[in-house]
Amino acid sequence: MAERISSLLRRSVEHLEQEVPASYRLLLAQLGPMVVELDVDGEVFSLRGGHRLQVSDGAAEVAGARIATSRCTIIDVLDARVALGEAVEAGTVSVRGSLDDVQRAHDSLLAYVHAAVRAPSQPTLLSELRAGPP
Amino acid sequence: MSAVLAGSDFLRAPVLASARPHGFKEWHHFVVHGRGLRLLINFSLTNEVSGTGHARLAPRVIVIAHDDRWTGAIERFDDHALDVSAELDGLTIGDNRMTVAPDGYHVAIDLSDKGIRGELDFASASRPFVVNNQPVGDGRMSWLFVPRLRAQGWLRIGDREHRIDNDLAYHDHNWGRFWWGDDFGWTWGTLLPKASDEPWSMVYLQMTDRSRLRCLSQALYVWHHDEPAVIFRHAAVQTRSHGVLGRAADCTLPPPMRLLLDGDVPGVPKRIEIAATRAGDTVHAEFRSQSYARLAQPSEVRLDRSTVLCEASGTARASGTISGESVDFVGTGVFEFLHG
Numbered sequence: 065m066a067e068r069i070s071s072l073l074r075r076s077v078e079h080l081e082q083e084v085p086a087s088y089r090l091l092l093a094q095l096g097p098m099v100v101e102l103d104v105d106g107e108v109f110s111l112r113g114g115h116r117l118q119v120s121d122g123a124a125e126v127a128g129a130r131i132a133t134s135r136c137t138i139i140d141v142l143d144a145r146v147a148l149g150e151a152v153e154a155g156t157v158s159v160r161g162s163l164d165d166v167q168r169a170h171d172s173l174l175a176y177v178h179a180a181v182r183a184p185s186q187p188t189l190l191s192e193l194r195a196g197p198p
Numbered sequence: 199m200s201a202v203l204a205g206s207d208f209l210r211a212p213v214l215a216s217a218r219p220h221g222f223k224e225w226h227h228f229v230v231h232g233r234g235l236r237l238l239i240n241f242s243l244t245n246e247v248s249g250t251g252h253a254r255l256a257p258r259v260i261v262i263a264h265d266d267r268w269t270g271a272i273e274r275f276d277d278h279a280l281d282v283s284a285e286l287d288g289l290t291i292g293d294n295r296m297t298v299a300p301d302g303y304h305v306a307i308d309l310s311d312k313g314i315r316g317e318l319d320f321a322s323a324s325r326p327f328v329v330n331n332q333p334v335g336d337g338r339m340s341w342l343f344v345p346r347l348r349a350q351g352w353l354r355i356g357d358r359e360h361r362i363d364n365d366l367a368y369h370d371h372n373w374g375r376f377w378w379g380d381d382f383g384w385t386w387g388t389l390l391p392k393a394s395d396e397p398w399s400m401v402y403l404q405m406t407d408r409s410r411l412r413c414l415s416q417a418l419y420v421w422h423h424d425e426p427a428v429i430f431r432h433a434a435v436q437t438r439s440h441g442v443l444g445r446a447a448d449c450t451l452p453p454p455m456r457l458l459l460d461g462d463v464p465g466v467p468k469r470i471e472i473a474a475t476r477a478g479d480t481v482h483a484e485f486r487s488q489s490y491a492r493l494a495q496p497s498e499v500r501l502d503r504s505t506v507l508c509e510a511s512g513t514a515r516a517s518g519t520i521s522g523e524s525v526d527f528v529g530t531g532v533f534e535f536l537h538g
Contacts, residue, residue: 083248087501144453147460175502177457182496187274
């Protein structure tokens, strides 16, 4: 059985904290105390900022931004087959929240990617993401 | 020219990176100007410092090809996948291998995970040239280039197999200590004629600041048959860039970097004119971009920036007079635009 997306994200941010601590701190600063709720193919979990990044299973009571998408779309965006903006326009990524919070969530995503491309562990995690069902 | 390459184009990393690893980089770069095909192969070593402060050389192999559009891959390997031969004339990265021979190079590519395999021999057709300690931001870079080689072999990418049959090619080898994202940019070009009996080969280099607004140095290197004919430097060279190519990059590698680049990185100029004059010698060269690929890596200076190499293929044209001989050819160009 493929690893849950929430588990992959939890391992990913733990590696970032160890491998690229300065980038991790930038990501923390970018996200601030906001909670982002994610729904990937029906698996609902949330990413919480603060002193450390925390990935929690289940729906968030209060979330600044709520993002729904699929594992397939995440891989398409990471493989550059689809731009993130195109995925949003096509409805394969749905984002809800106030404009400020959505902007903060987007900036946090970029900070996460900046950190991930500097961390040696992340290609393996990406391979595990690919190993999931299409 | 026998043994010129073996004597000068050896790997520097085992000595220089061991002595002082911080910021060290080295790569061997090959460009094939094939009939209907442009091919770039790059073996690179970059010193990286882990979160715990441990320094290591990160090896990468880059292969991109263009027939109707650019495609290819960047593969990063663990440091234990790297081997340098005792004579410093061979570099093995995973199942990929580059060997310096007395008068050429042998390159074997096996990136099976990416569907890329190939084997090429490059025979030098021109004398190499070395430029030492070029300033790049707070660092220095040295480079050796061979303006013209003959390439023979094959390369398979996905379901396409390309035959390279005595096609013209270019090689450079770069090493030094500098940091991606520091205050520098460059435009680097190889211009070769379409007709293989045409004797002229040209290499162009312009170093700028990071914003690409201030030119720090530039040169046009012109070879006639296998020898340097004239080197135009600094004020002897005038470069004009026209417009922006009206199409997006064919590909961004590694693909996840597209998330960070879209809307944030300039593309490539539509056309570049290079006019060079010195002591009665004149050359007017022109490169017209057709399409490009983006090779991206994290900035080493800022954690929220990326460094992008735009590799553009296009047509080239050159005219002028050197030592009383007429220069007049059409051909192909591959230009690299570095955005810091």
